[in-house]
Amino acid sequence: MTESQRPLSGNGRPGPKRPVTFRVYRSRAGSGAEPRFDTFQVDVDPRMTVLDALEDIRTGQDPTLLYRHSCHHASCGTCAMKVNHRDVLSCVTNVLELGTEVVTVEPLGVLPPISDLVVDMTPLAEQISPTGLKTLRLSEYNAKAVAPEGVGAYHRFENCIECGACVSACPITNTDSDFLGPAALAATYRALLKGDTLPEKLYALADCEHGAWRCHTGWECTSVCPSDVDPAGLLTALRRRVLVQKVRRLFGIGG
Amino acid sequence: MQNAVERGGSRGGTWPLQAISGIVLLFLLGLHVIAQHFVAAEGMRNFQDVLSYIRNPLILVLEVVFLVVVTYHAMLGVRGVVADLGLTRQQENTVNVVLTLVGVVLVAWGVYLAWFLVARA
Amino acid sequence: MTTQTSRWQRALRGWFDPRGRDAGLIAFALNRISGLALVLYLVLHLCVLSTLTHGEPAWEGFLRLAHTPLFFLLDMALFAAILYHGLNGVRVSLIGLGYGGRQQKSLFYGLAAAAVVIWGIAVWLMATV
Numbered sequence: 001m002t003e004s005q006r007p008l009s010g011n012g013r014p015g016p017k018r019p020v021t022f023r024v025y026r027s028r029a030g031s032g033a034e035p036r037f038d039t040f041q042v043d044v045d046p047r048m049t050v051l052d053a054l055e056d057i058r059t060g061q062d063p064t065l066l067y068r069h070s071c072h073h074a075s076c077g078t079c080a081m082k083v084n085h086r087d088v089l090s091c092v093t094n095v096l097e098l099g100t101e102v103v104t105v106e107p108l109g110v111l112p113p114i115s116d117l118v119v120d121m122t123p124l125a126e127q128i129s130p131t132g133l134k135t136l137r138l139s140e141y142n143a144k145a146v147a148p149e150g151v152g153a154y155h156r157f158e159n160c161i162e163c164g165a166c167v168s169a170c171p172i173t174n175t176d177s178d179f180l181g182p183a184a185l186a187a188t189y190r191a192l193l194k195g196d197t198l199p200e201k202l203y204a205l206a207d208c209e210h211g212a213w214r215c216h217t218g219w220e221c222t223s224v225c226p227s228d229v230d231p232a233g234l235l236t237a238l239r240r241r242v243l244v245q246k247v248r249r250l251f252g253i254g255g
Numbered sequence: 256m257q258n259a260v261e262r263g264g265s266r267g268g269t270w271p272l273q274a275i276s277g278i279v280l281l282f283l284l285g286l287h288v289i290a291q292h293f294v295a296a297e298g299m300r301n302f303q304d305v306l307s308y309i310r311n312p313l314i315l316v317l318e319v320v321f322l323v324v325v326t327y328h329a330m331l332g333v334r335g336v337v338a339d340l341g342l343t344r345q346q347e348n349t350v351n352v353v354l355t356l357v358g359v360v361l362v363a364w365g366v367y368l369a370w371f372l373v374a375r376a
Numbered sequence: 377m378t379t380q381t382s383r384w385q386r387a388l389r390g391w392f393d394p395r396g397r398d399a400g401l402i403a404f405a406l407n408r409i410s411g412l413a414l415v416l417y418l419v420l421h422l423c424v425l426s427t428l429t430h431g432e433p434a435w436e437g438f439l440r441l442a443h444t445p446l447f448f449l450l451d452m453a454l455f456a457a458i459l460y461h462g463l464n465g466v467r468v469s470l471i472g473l474g475y476g477g478r479q480q481k482s483l484f485y486g487l488a489a490a491a492v493v494i495w496g497i498a499v500w501l502m503a504t505v
Contacts, residue, residue: 085396109390171401174390175383176341209338209347213270216339216408217471219400219480232400236474243271243473274469281462288458298502299442302432329415336408339391340383364422371429 015046020095022053024065025106029115037104038062042095050083050090050105054117066116074226077163081117082106087165087224108168124164127184130205132197133158137190158190159229166221166231178210182221182231185212189238207242215239269331276328283321290314309372322365330358403484407464410457417454448502455498459491 020042027035040057048056051069058065070078072091079090084104095103111119139145139154147153166182167173173181180188188205191197206212215235222232290308292298300308309315337350381389392405427434441447467487471480 082396085393087396169397171391171404172339175387176339178341207268213268214339215472216335216404217400217468217480218404219471219477220398222477223398223400230477232471232480233474233477236472236477238474239270239472240474243268246268270472274465274472277462277465278469281466284458284462288455293501299439301439302428302435305428305435325418329411329418332411333415336412340387361418361422365425368422368425368428 017043017045018096020044020053021102022057023102023104024054024057024117026065026116027113029113035113044095046094046096048095050081050088050093050095050103051079053095053103054090054105066114066118068118075161077161077227080108080163080165080168080226082108082168087168089163089165089226092226108164110168110170110173111164119164121162121164124162124167124181124183127180128162128187131184131187131191131202133187133191134194134196137194158187159227160187160190161227163226165224165226166229169220169224171218171220172214172216176210176214179214180205180211182215182235183229185215185238186221186229186231186234188212189234189241192238192241203242203245206238207246212239212242269334273328273331273335276324276331279324280321280328283317283324286317287321306372309369315369315373319366319369323362326358326361326365329361330354399481399484403464403467403488406460407468410461413457414461417457451502452495452499456491456495459495459498460488463487463491 022040022042023037024040025035026038027033040061042053042056044053051067051072054065054067055069058067067081067090068078069091070076072079074089074092077089080087081090082088082105083090083093084098084100085106087108090105105117107113107117107119111121111123113119135158136155137158139156141156142153145154160183162183164183166186170179170182172179185206188202192199192202212235215232217232217236219232221235222230225231291300295301295304309318334350334354338347342350391408394402394405424438427438464484464487467476467480467483470476471483476483
């Protein structure tokens with residue numbers, strides 16, 4: 001986990017509950033009604049996460065509240081949303097550690113809103129897909145591991161859980177819908193490193209006006225990433241690679 | 256929504272030029288500011304000081320180079336801000352043309368001023 | 377991709393809204409603001425220099441204006457913009473190519489502090505000349 005995702009309150013012991021006000025963004029696709037903010041009071045246990053609070057609201061106060069959730073432990077990337085204007089995974093965002101009496105909950109930005117806290121993740125998938133990044137990678141653990149008989153090597157999943165936090169946090173994706181975005185560009189670099197896709201195709205993805213060059217190093221993507229992808233670091237390393245390629249091509253050197 | 260690759264073309268890559276021109280400007284602009292504000296008495300050159308300054312051939316060359324580089328960096332910068340707004344290809348082309356014209360006008364204006372001071376004042 | 381907000385509203389909110397955002401976005405926003413201010417200054421500067429073509433009296437007139445307190449303040453604001461944009465620009469060039477990304481926040485604070493120090497020296501020099 002990165003520093004932006006602090007763990008649940010220290011010792012996991014229950015404590016006195018405290019009342020917290022939640023301002024939750026509400027909207028309904030196709031209803032024609034203007035989006036609004038609904039206010040809910042929740043008595044928050046020190047161990048509660050924002051996702052726990054949303055469940056509390058849905059089961060106890062407003063069953064029409066829509067949000068996505070799955071694993072509840074930062075592995076699936078389903079529950080990403082803006083909490084107090086910051087893009088986080090709600091399942092690991094402790095409410096009381098936010099330190100505010102009012103907690104504002106909104107859907108991710110940039111991605112097309114559907115209803116309430118649910119957004120359309122299709123554009124993200126459409127951006128990442130062309131990179132051809134395979135979700136499995138060789139584990140770094142192999143260097144130290146003694147694999148048992150019959151096991152060739154250990155593999156693990158790529159860090160990116162495609163939660164969309166980085167895309168929502170990026171200042172450029174907010175205005176330029178053609179920008180490939182941090183997730184896709186990070187995937188492009190990972191695919192390049194692993195040889196998952198033809199390099200020419202990846203360089204074409206990265207080296208266009210709305211590819212890697214549109215990044216202004218706001219570094220918000222890396223800051224909000226709950227899964228240690230470091231999209232900004234990968235994207236800028238990709239830029240360096242593209243530049244080296246261009247220079248090589250200019251001088252007719254191989255590669 | 257047509258993605259960036261489908262729209263075609265490798266039109267990326269002015270960023271490195273933006274960075275390089277910026278680094279060069281650190282020196283040129285630094286020199287310029289020091290020469291204008293921290294050399295002359297009272298921190299500003301009077302009319303005769305300006306003339307003797309710009310009539311120095313080395314300085315004239317440096318100042319014109321400075322003007323070209325700073326205008327280039329400025330126009331590229333504005334282009335970047337506008338491009339981030341997510342325009343259509345056609346809108347972007349229009350912006351490029353406009354900014355190029357503005358850049359040329361600014362440089363021409365500055366060069367004219369320099370010529371005037373060197374030859375006519 | 378949002379439907380009702382205009383391009384400009386999204387730009388203002390996406391680029392300049394610091395709520396929930398980190399130091400890197402502040403650095404970017406300030407770079408953009410100082411950059412745009414400097415472009416305007418470039419045009420203004422050429423206008424001012426044009427008074428030279430009207431001879432010594434015209435330029436002397438401008439110099440009188442240049443010694444007023446308001447002008448001094450604007451000049452110091454200009455220095456601040458130049459220093460910030462230049463020093464952060466070095467940072468952007470470095471991290472933009474993947475060098476020092478992990479230290480980008482410290483780099484920002486360090487360079488911002490350096491900009492303030494140099495600015496302070498410049499103000500003092502200009503005020504005492």
